[in-house]
Amino acid sequence: MINVYCTQAYTKKSNGMQLHITHNYTCAINVLHPRTRNNVLDQLSYLRFLSVLQNMVFSVFTIRTCDEEKEWPQILAIGIGSLVSLSMGMLTTWTSPYIPVLLQDKESYSISPEEASYLPSIAPVVATLTIPLLFTLPDRIGRKYTLLLAAIPYFICWVLTALARGIYVFYLSRAFEGISDGLVFSALSMYAGEVATPKVRGVWGNGLTVFNYIGQFFINVIGPHLTIQQSSYIGMTIPVFFVVLFSLMPESPYYFLMKKRDEDARKSLQWLHCTMDVNKYLAQIKEDVERQMSERGTWAELFTIKANRKAWIAGTFLRIAQQFSGLSVLYAYTKYIFELSHSSISPNVSIVLFTGLNCILNVVSSFSSHYLGRRKSFILSLLFCSFSMAPLAVYFYILEFHPELDVSHYRWVPLASMLSYISSAAFGVAIIPSLMYSELFSASIKAKGICILLMQAGVISTAVNLLFYYMSTSFGTYSPFVLFSVSAMSSSILSIYFVPETQGKTLEEIQQSL
DSSP: OEEEEEEEEEEEEETTEEEEEEEEEEEEEOOSOTTOHHHHHHHHHHHHHHHHHHHHHHHHSOSTTOSSOOSHHHHHHHHHHHTHHHHHHHHHHTHHHHHHHHHHOTTTOOOOHHHHHTHHHHHHHHHHHHHHHHTTHHHHTOHHHHHHHHHHHHHHHHHHHHHOOSHHHHHHHHHHHHHHHHHHHHHHHHHHHHSSOHHHHHHHTTHHHHHHHHHHHHHHHHGGGSOHHHHHHHHHHHHHHHHHHHTTSOOOHHHHHHTTOHHHHHHHHHHHHTSSOOHHHHHHHHHHHHHHHTSOOOTTHHHHSHHHHHHHHHHHHHHHHHHTTTHHHHHHTHHHHHHHHTOSSOHHHHHHHHHHHHHHHHHHHHHHHHHHOHHHHHHHHHHHHHHHHHHHHHHHHHHHHOTTSOOGGGTTHHHHHHHHHHHHHTTTTTTHHHHHHHHHSOTTTHHHHHHHHHHHHHHHHHHHHHHHHHHHHHTOTHHHHHHHHHHHHHHHHHHHHHOOOOTTOOHHHHHHHO
């Protein structure tokens, strides 16, 4: 046994003072062949690697090793906070690979098609109903603890899914999913918007959307190969993993200042900016919060104060434009649309391609929207979504009303159109509404404003899905795609008047511009 004593020392400045910091630690290594010098050198190289690794871990959870201001702690906080939406994405799309299993496996499950048809709707309905009851939690217990709380119903949902044999246990599991969805929607956009500078928020602020789509892609990949129980066991690990990591992240400094906890806000900012000198950030945010909190923040002021009213109109328009471009329909009816199209590529492969491309593009889109700006990205995205929907409408019209025409050589059109649509949506339509929710409202009214917008989003999404079913059965499958194409084109023009530009602005600057 050889004991190696390692000492690391460095000097840094903090608030005008010289701080001499020394780390002493002891490492013991086993030398299998003491007489062999090369083995000892190999062990010492490994020891140096452990020393570097220790410093990396140490620097993640303390600000002492930072010599200058950094942005990566803000990115880390948003990324780990957004991990909770992995469960949301997996559970949202869980019905796609597993409803057929529930219907076909009569030995394990005795579930009728009608009973199974309600499974996709329960979580959105419960989320919409619970948001009015839970929207005050981010202001009462904090954004961080609201998100940590959301992990509990997700975990229960996965446990019930693994144990379920009857339809009512599955219904109960989906209800728990809806509770968590409501908590995540209420708090995550706030957290991401408040822990980051405008620059970081512009690039990384859509973590909820990105991780949601990653979860959808993941369940579509593993679903055909794993049983319901096996995928549920994997799903259980995600909330646990999230709680362990996110417990180490700081609370929003805005929340601390709303609660008059200035010193806690200072510590949060020091962690997020990786520097001890955060006086300018603290003073600016404190001034902004005090001004915004001076407003009473009543329900009436959401509509009577001009800035709040414009924020509500903008948020409502963003969601209407998004849903009437066909986004939620394509997610909810992906497999159904591919089956109707009689494509030469199997529906399962098409779904994997669709969701996989969606994940990749939503990551890339974070950088493009940062350079183009929110409004321009949204307008261009709507235009290209309109162009992508048109071929899909034409294809289904010919398929249903002109069967004498041979479309066998054009069966690639539905997949190509949907991939084109999702590529266009990823750069604006899919991400901008959720990203801007946290930016539009002042601190005093933010919880109430987001509550209203989320309730509206649930109603609009449900209405559009029902409209798709009604139009496709009454007038033909092509008809809703005509509506979506025309609606996206019209919304791109109206966006010029209803969507404010928030790119590169602080939350206070956005309020002043409304």
